[in-house]
Amino acid sequence: MNITIEKEKKTFSKDETVNMPKKEKKAVYETKQLNLWYGDNHALKNIDLDIYENEVTAIIGPSGCGKSTYIKTLNRMIELVPGVRTSGEISYRGRNIFDSDYRVEELRTKVGMVFQKPNPFPKSIYENVAYGPKIHGIRDKKILDQIVEKSLRGAAIWDEVKDRLHTNAYGLSGGQQQRLCIARCLAIEPDVILMDEPTSALDPISTLKVEELVQELKKNFSIIIVTHNMQQAARISDKTAFFLNGEVVEYSDTNKIFSNPSDKRTEDYITGRFG
Ligand SMILES: Nc1ncnc2c1ncn2[C@@H]1O[C@H](COP(=O)(O)OP(=O)(O)O)[C@@H](O)[C@H]1O
Numbered sequence: 001m002n003i004t005i006e007k008e009k010k011t012f013s014k015d016e017t018v019n020m021p022k023k024e025k026k027a028v029y030e031t032k033q034l035n036l037w038y039g040d041n042h043a044l045k046n047i048d049l050d051i052y053e054n055e056v057t058a059i060i061g062p063s064g065c066g067k068s069t070y071i072k073t074l075n076r077m078i079e080l081v082p083g084v085r086t087s088g089e090i091s092y093r094g095r096n097i098f099d100s101d102y103r104v105e106e107l108r109t110k111v112g113m114v115f116q117k118p119n120p121f122p123k124s125i126y127e128n129v130a131y132g133p134k135i136h137g138i139r140d141k142k143i144l145d146q147i148v149e150k151s152l153r154g155a156a157i158w159d160e161v162k163d164r165l166h167t168n169a170y171g172l173s174g175g176q177q178q179r180l181c182i183a184r185c186l187a188i189e190p191d192v193i194l195m196d197e198p199t200s201a202l203d204p205i206s207t208l209k210v211e212e213l214v215q216e217l218k219k220n221f222s223i224i225i226v227t228h229n230m231q232q233a234a235r236i237s238d239k240t241a242f243f244l245n246g247e248v249v250e251y252s253d254t255n256k257i258f259s260n261p262s263d264k265r266t267e268d269y270i271t272g273r274f275g
Pocket residue numbers: 038041043061062063064065066067068069070081
């Protein structure tokens with residue numbers, strides 16, 4: 001009798017190991033019933049969207065559907081636009097970023113952003129990357145040197161610039177400038193990187209480099225990327241949200257969105273029937 005129990009116990013614990021649930025991904029952002037108005041223009045409508053850590057989340061949809069508005073809301077850059085109103089909630093790591101005591105500076109140290117057009121400062125490559133850490137009070141030259149190297153390596157541009165760190169960033173190609181802007185983002189050790197059509201101004205080879213980089217970066221960061229290039233979304237993202245007229249029509253695993261969408265409008269969009 002005892003022996004049987006022992007046996008059963010053993011079998012049970014073995015099964016338990018086999019059936020151990022995969023470590024659930026944590027939500028970085030939870031958006032609940034978000035609405036946004038520019039004056040009378042209702043630009044975001046009842047958005048519900050959870051974004052998971054260490055994933056690439058792509059936001060696709062036709063021009064003017066609210067993609068940029070949405071990602072600018074995630075770091076509260078949107079509040080720089082006069083006349084903007086929001087309702088609903090965006091939680092970042094469990095705290096509503098619209099709470100009156102939420103310090104926007106704190107959010108910005110956690111959430112970096114890369115824009116459509118590379119926008120380096122008119123300063124040296126080194127200074128572009130060291131700028132953020134300096135603002136955060138880091139003065140030690142050795143530490144700054146380390147941060148600059150680590151960030152440039154992280155953005156896969158170190159080998160191309162290591163011998164010209166003190167030359168002006170404007171001397172770099174567009175693709176290099178964009179990777180420099182990514183390095184500038186990494187220098188503040190963010191948690192999330194927001195990218196708004198980061199490759200739309202780049203040539204195909206630079207685009208490929210940035211896409212490869214995004215794949216690499218998701219090991220350490222959570223990435224949200226707006227793209228109107230559906231092949232890009234299919235290539236590099238884990239999840240895809242399809243926006244249309246300020247609404248999320250469908251949000252799912254990227255594979256599903258591109259192979260078996262649930263909504264007719266998604267299907268029409270990804271097959272190029274409008275856009
Ligand atoms: N700064 C702004 N002021 C007023 N309306 C804006 C502003 N930015 C965007 N909009 C409007 O909000 C809607 C969504 O725009 P946007 O988020 O830029 O779309 P997308 O990035 O998908 O092209 C559009 O109707 C656009 O005209």
